[in-house]
Amino acid sequence: MEKGESSTPTLSEDEVWAKLIPTDSRYSEIELRLKETVICSEVKHSSSEKQDWCKITRNVDLDSAMMQNRSLKEILVDETVVQEEHAAVIKCGSEISLGPSDEGYVKYRFEIMPTEESRRYIQIYLDVEYAKCCICLNIWHDVVTAAPCLHNFCNGCFSEWLRRSQERRSSVLCPHCRAVVHFVGRNHFLHNIEQDILLADPSLKRSSEDIVLLDSNASIKSPLVLSSRKSSRKRERSPSDAADRWEHSCPQCDTEYGGYQCNESTVHLQCQACGGMMPSRSNVGVQQHCLGCDRAFCAAYWHSQGVNGSNSHPLCSPETFKPIAERTVSRIPSLAHEKNHYEQNITERCIRQMGRSLQDVVAEWILKFDKREIDRTRMPLNHAEMITSRTSTCSECYDKLVSFLLYWFRVTLISHHLAPEDAQRQDCWYGYACRTQHHNQEHARKRNHVCRPTRGNHV
Ligand SMILES: [Zn+2]
Ligand SMILES: [Zn+2]
Ligand SMILES: [Zn+2]
Ligand SMILES: [Zn+2]
Ligand SMILES: [Zn+2]
Ligand SMILES: [Zn+2]
Ligand SMILES: [Zn+2]
Known part of the structure; x- marks a missing residue:
């Protein structure tokens, strides 16, 4: 058996951009720091004589590399033979070996490290x-x-x-x-x-x-409209007419509803869904802000005041802002599983094979959520600890909550509910935080990403 090792001096200021990870844990990982690295192998464990094995060159797309065979034998890349001096493209997750593993050759998995997205800074001076x-x-x-x-x-x-x-x-x-x-x-x-x-x-x-x-x-907390001067004369309203924005009024500015009418000092909130106005009222016991995102939504308020939409005041339908427990879900949100379609399909298949509906699964997990059986530290909503199934949320926040619950559904799933080919996938080290899953279909398919990261600087 042969042991791989990087022949080039490692430069500490260079970041590791990729690794060769042996499938046999007795061998150590090979870190690639230079754009071009020649990997050597010891001919025998005892000998100090070294031979070139292969050369790995990073491609400019940072997403793949070229592997050139520098040995005197064939190299296998994902079970495809690469002859001496020939080269092959390797991608994150590619498996490289000097020969079939059943003949005792070590196999290495090539993994590209996730890179920090390049940030752009502009320095400004400020008094x-x-x-x-x-x-x-x-x-x-x-x-x-x-x-x-x-x-x-x-x-x-x-x-x-x-x-x-x-x-x-x-x-x-x-x-x-x-x-x-x-x-x-x-x-x-x-x-x-x-x-x-x-x-x-x-x-x-x-x-x-x-x-x-x-x-x-x-x-x-959200944009406040402080005065709504009513226009006495009828004018065409166009979005480009900035002055008109201050003339929008709410239904309760014009008419008394539910025993309340606005006056000239009423503070108004602008609904983030329909753009309409409602008076800001803290003492009516109705949620005017979504707890998950702190934005204002009008549906629950107008519902409580018995006001329906009209031509002059378009309002949101009650569906857009209502308690979590009263919502229904018919499809897996596109946000679920970090937008990874493979994982979304697995979850969908799995629910179907259990003979259940998505609504049924989500309702079960909302119950667990209410009983505080779920760790909320990674819940992507504001005021996570205050939210219960009675809380009204906007549709966006509801989708985020459903996605969060589906993560817990998946990680607590007993593996026999998964199709065999899905159950045998190994966890990606970077788990849900993996960036490769978004641009490398092969990697997304091969590794499970509904799991916690076990490597890297992810929290
Ligand atoms: Zn101040
Ligand atoms: Zn001023
Ligand atoms: Zn008003
Ligand atoms: Zn609205
Ligand atoms: Zn929200
Ligand atoms: Zn807040
Ligand atoms: Zn991954």
Whole structure:
């Protein structure tokens, strides 16, 4: 038997881009760091004499490599013979051996390491004075932007200002320039800048007591429309007419429904699904925000107020935002199993072979979820610990929840429910975090990816 080893000096500053992993654990892995590496083999265990075995050259697509046979024998790549001096393309998951494994030859599996997606940075210089809130004079915290003047404030500072304006029943003026504020929302781009500044100069951070106080005042979770001036004259509405955006009103602006009518200081929320407005009301016991994504949705609110859509006020149908327990699911969400179609098909087949329906399986797992039998650390929703089957979520968040539950359905499945060819697949080391599964069909088919990563820097 022959032992493989890399003949080129390993450079510590170079990253390992691929590995040859022996199927026999008595042999060690060969790490490939250089673009071109000649692999040598010892002729016999005792001898120090070495022979070239093969040369592996990384292809520019970073997705495959060329393997050239430098030995005096045939090399097998995925059971295909590669003659002396000939070359073959190898991909992640390809198996290379000097001869048939039943004759005692070691087999190596070629694995390409997932690469960090190349990030693009632009360095900018910024006067931190521009990143300060004019109410508290500190660097913004959870920055919100007021429109149309586009001045920026801490969420907590502006929320407090908003509350006091509403108490006075006056229109909301910008604390900085006194312009009437029609709209305020969190600014995610500036939020990143806010965090970069504090990272660069920690002395600008404020005390944790200040932060707690600010956060407790902060009430702006999704874009707020502060004034809805009603247009007296009929005008054609076109999306390009920016002024018209502030003239949209909600059904309760015009008419009293459920014993409530908006007034001029009513704060409105904009529904993320239909774009319509609803009054922001914290004391009616109806969810106006999806707990999973913190965005506003109108369906549950209008349902509770007995308001149906009309031509002048298109509203969302109740289906778009309702409790998890009342939803139905007819197909596996495209997000499931990290969008890996092979795994989605396996799950579908498996449910069919068990004689069950997807709805039935999901309902069973929602029950386990409610009983807190499932670890929620990797659940891709906000406020994961607060969510129950009575929580209303938007359709997107529901799909995320179903995908999360289907992961648990699969990892706890007894293997005899899987087709034999699916059950015998080995787990990919990178598990659900594997990137190769998205661009290498062969790899996605050969390895199981509904499992935890056991290698790499994945959490
Ligand atoms: Zn502030
Ligand atoms: Zn302003
Ligand atoms: Zn209204
Ligand atoms: Zn809506
Ligand atoms: Zn949501
Ligand atoms: Zn939240
Ligand atoms: Zn993989």
